[in-house]
Amino acid sequence: MNIKKIIRTALIGLASFLVIAGLGLFLWSATSTYPAREVALESLETSDAVTVSQYKWIVFTPEQEPDTGLIFYPGGLVEPAAYAPVLRRISHKGILVVITPMPLNLAILNTGAASGVIAAYPEISTWVLAGHSLGGASAGIYAEKHTDRIDALALWDSYPPDSADLSDTDLAVLSIYGTTDKFPNTDNFDDKRGLLPGNTVFVPIEGASHAQFGDYGPQKGDVDPTISLEEQHDRVAEFMVTFINEIE
16 A cells, blocks of 8 residues: 555545544534523513623623623533523613634633623623623633623633633633532532632622533532522522622
């Protein structure tokens, strides 16, 4: 066999492997993703106060013309619509909210998604980037690279990776997290506080679970919540709106 045939055979084998691996990853994501449940799906209905569109992104547009926007990165393997209940509540307060669906429902595969949203809404003067779990970590990666494009970062039961150290920035940051007996439910949470700016606002919610930041049902390895889904959604939305209104 000559060298050209060897190279061609190797390339065909590599291409076949990549196709099979890609198909396997797609099937794994499709079968492992937590779907949005009833409360979330009901929150996608347009009303007099909020218009909901679902094209490239899921967008909640308040009745009054907004000048502040919130971009949201969903948690890993969670259907984006699952976060509609909390985000709709926030939009009711006059804030444009955009959920960015991610490749294979993994935000880490498109950490730069916020840039497209910002470019699409030049009329928005203040931008907040938020994310839950892996979405929060991915938002942290974006924030570390683009402090000139966003004004604030909000993390839901999450923290940035070590590679996205924000401690020396002046970015406004909110960290909302669930606790049980006053201890964070998220592993290594306290160890990662040093990655955030000194003025970060930490807000614990006693009795909150990881999954109840959205509406996608029980999650493996999660704590049992001691507050209701509605109460957790109300409190997260309240803390978010207060934080956003205080951004200078």
